[in-house]
Amino acid sequence: MHLAFVTSLVPDGTLTTGYEIANAAIIDGLRRAGVQVSVVGFTWPGKQPIDPENTVVLGSVDVQTHTASAGQRLLWLGRALAEGQTFSSVKLRHTGEVRIRKALQTLEPFDGYVLNGVTLAGAYPDLFRNKPSIFVAHNVEHQSAAENAVAARSLVERLLYTREARLLKQLEAKLCKQADFVFTLAEEDRVPLGIADDRRSATLPLTTRATAFLPLSSRQPAYDLALIGTWTWQPNRIGLDWFLEQVVPQLPHSMQIKIAGRAPAGLRSDHPGVEFVGRVEDATAFVRGAKVIPLISQAGSGVQLKTIETFELGMPAVATRSSLRGIADVPENCTVADDPAAFALALTHAARLRLVDGDGRAFHAAQIKAMDRQISRGLAALPRSMQRHAA
Template sequence: MRILQLCKKFPFPLKEGEAIAVYFLSRGLVEQGCTVDLLAMNTSKHFYAPSDWPAEFSHYTEINAVKVDNKLSTIGAFQNLFSRESYHVSRFDTPEFAAALSEALARNNYDAILLETLYLAPYIPMIRSKSKAAVVMRSHNVEFAIWERIIANTAPGLKRQYLRHLTHKLRRFEIAQLKKYDLLATVSAHDLAEFKRLGYQGYHLVAPIGLDLDRYPVQEPDVLQPLSLGFIGSLDWMPNQEALEWFIQKVWPMLRRHFPELVFEIAGRNAPAHFLKHKVPGIKFTGEVPDAAAFMAAHPISLAPMRSGSGIKVKVLEAMALERVVLGTTIALEGIPAQDGKEFFLANTPEEYVQQLLGLRENPHLARKLGKAARALVKREFDYRDVAKKLLAGIERLD
């Protein structure tokens, strides 16, 4: 089977969730005997020089990264106020990428076109007109749901009104696409249930984000030597910004009163300027790190204070694979069949963060027990080979 994988950004380096999800699925499909080509947008924000294709991508038969300028602009945002189009989506609908897709469809006879996220949906009409390939939407999130949660946590005012306007158009677009897919593959049962509630009646399956545990060697955790928290993620992603602002303002002061020695290190690229101005005792902003797994392994406790977002949080899965203690919210664990106190510790309020850390300090052996259970869960539910097999079987049933 020959598959064309479409991406809204070049999926490298393997430091953030979307890139990891794209990489391991494509690798798994190739290991199942498929031929997989990659056609990605090479955006100014995530630009990757064509001369430096990573060695990890040798499993692809063809790679094409199309230079696309989709920067947010004040003028574009203002003009979109008078359009029915979703500004979230329209920035990814470009003539350059359309031309590259048209050439790929003319050159190769594909069995399936794999759309990685909703933002590739504008190209479905072209695919239908130029190919008989099955259209597979791999939904990483319920996109509009992310923004609805952000709005719920935004203070009343012009910003909230504008976000509501954008989200209304995104929601309308996302629902309208549901009837266009041959197969909808969501990363979680939670997201699939939401799409069904919104009216999706077509063929579907859950194909979660997969990992290769060989890439996550285990170091035994010790929650007392020293007691430290770590957070890693893209700091230009609004749900991450929102989560950290809330944690620093609402949770951290209470934690420091109970744990004066506690250290919290934050890593990630593209941190906004106001983040770097935080001068809070015990908190360190490290910026982008060369090895995300090594960073997580260095901290016994991985923090996931998400208050918005959708889909599966890959950094939570990675921390679990490394046998770290994940301390996070209900939203952070959505789509992951883990139990509070068995594979992670749940904390939605400042008081719950304090209680969970007090429990760990009094019973440090729980860290090792929980970490091993978490890694076992990842091996059982999120092995990239199993995910690829499941998706491939679903595509084959479309014939």
């Protein structure tokens, strides 16, 4: 079976975001199942695909809103309003349908599509209907947009997120309806997407890497807590704001808290132990430098890749229930707490007691096994559809 993996950004080997990590895991899973996968999408500016022989590049694009100029943001917004498109999809509309059709023709013969996320498939919703398809819903995007609207800091932001939520709900319903099978990354996402029927959808467990981390014979933490993420992404920012405003004030002043990753300007904390360290060269080493990992998600959908990586490393953690979406088996050295006071108390106890590390290899192996099983289910739905398309 030969499938075109249609995605906004093609893998380039730099797994810096959860989206990129998930894409690599899904492509690896399809190839383990014996599928010939050809990737179709855009590259980041200055980047090259990691697998050029099996990749069709549609062009180069920087889809980050926070780094775009004011003029570029206004151009995207104007086009989105004029064309009735979501803000995220309109960024990919400059290529044009004709060019994408020609790119797809270079892959023939192929059997179907894997529509990876809503962005590129949503930019051209009628382009990928001539063959069977699997839709990968990384998140319930309309739900995330609605949560962003509630958390918006201005009326204009609230109105834009509300519009995005309305359009995304329509778009996700369309993509789910036309797909022959849908993968979500969290069980909780199937109902709001209207695809809870086991014959039409399945939850896809993920890993953050192809091979398991080897446990360290000894680990000497240099600080108490470590958080890492792209904090400019609104769902992540909502969790970080909750942590800084409601949890951190209840932590001992002696506690050392390192926060790595891209952060919005002006982000700060009055706690003397909080340090924003920006980008780190080795994310794994940074995480392993902590006694405990706070898993702080408060919003969004899909799966938290940082949660999976924490469990793959065997690290002690304190997690909100939202952080555990898509996780069937929570390790024993993870405490679950949603109340800010209980969360702070659990972090304090875990850091003082110096909870032992687990062996994340068993968790990684279980995720791989479950993922392969679910991919087989999704692929089994395509041959029947291929016959219908041929007829």
